[in-house]
Amino acid sequence: LKVFSTFNEDLYKEITHLLTLGNFRENEQLSKYGDTKTARSIMLIELKKLIEANPLFREKHVFPTLKSSRLRTLINQSLNWQHQLCKNPRPNPDIKTLFADHTCTPPNGVLAPTPVNLPAAAVAKPTAFTSLGAHGPFP
Template sequence: MSSLRRDCISLILKYLQEENFTETAHSLERQSGIFFNLNYVEELVMNGEWEEAEMYLSGFTKLEDNKFSTKIFFEIRKQKYLETLDRNERHNAVEILTKDLKVFSRYNNDLFKEMALLITLDDFRKHKSLGKYGDTLSARASILREIKKAIGANPVFVGKMELPAIDTAALRSLANEDA
């Protein structure tokens, strides 16, 4: 991406943020891939907005890009699954298991089998690995810490956590071209 294009997108993002056009700003962040808004991801995770979190992240990385990306998507989908089980929505949990979590069986089939076993339990917290699960907000905070660690270690996000500095000379030349 040219520095002029990057500067223009950065300027537009700053304007959108200042004018509180947050949805548009997040859409541009995702579509351009030049700025990753960690605060936005934190908000999505803490609010349990799993599809939106995945859609936003998919503008920057894919599940199979590297082990850190795989971990991020796994944590999101696992939490979505556990919350569905916690609400006793077995049918939806089976759907999440077969559509969203099945892909991870190629990385760790035993873990996938354990997750499938959770459907048979009245309370998944009775499983030895989930005895300390706690309430939903605490669990979300816990997986958010894991997601943030994976984002911090993921080379895909290097240089994208802060808005790029705007080259004002390039912007002036752009303005002059339009005049």
């Protein structure tokens, strides 16, 4: 945090003060952030205000309307795509994390051989992606 002290002493003091609080909502400015959903809504409104106040964006930017499930849809599409490329696909894959690429172990428990990394030009690209539905087989 010392980095901030040279840039903005007041910001540094405020950040270090927040670290001493048992609950950051004890801070007057942060007390209105009750739950995650409310905090995100407030943050989005404030971000929109900042963007709209910028003269470079004024009357040039239209915010898209997004469904609340958009992130979930994107994650499921990613998982479906990884599962389609799986060497040993199973009907109900057990995915424990999004931080590693998905692989299914074969029924006998032996892992498939590690794929060889080819140059991007040598790999055939799929012509079309078949949608598995908005949320696909992954919950």
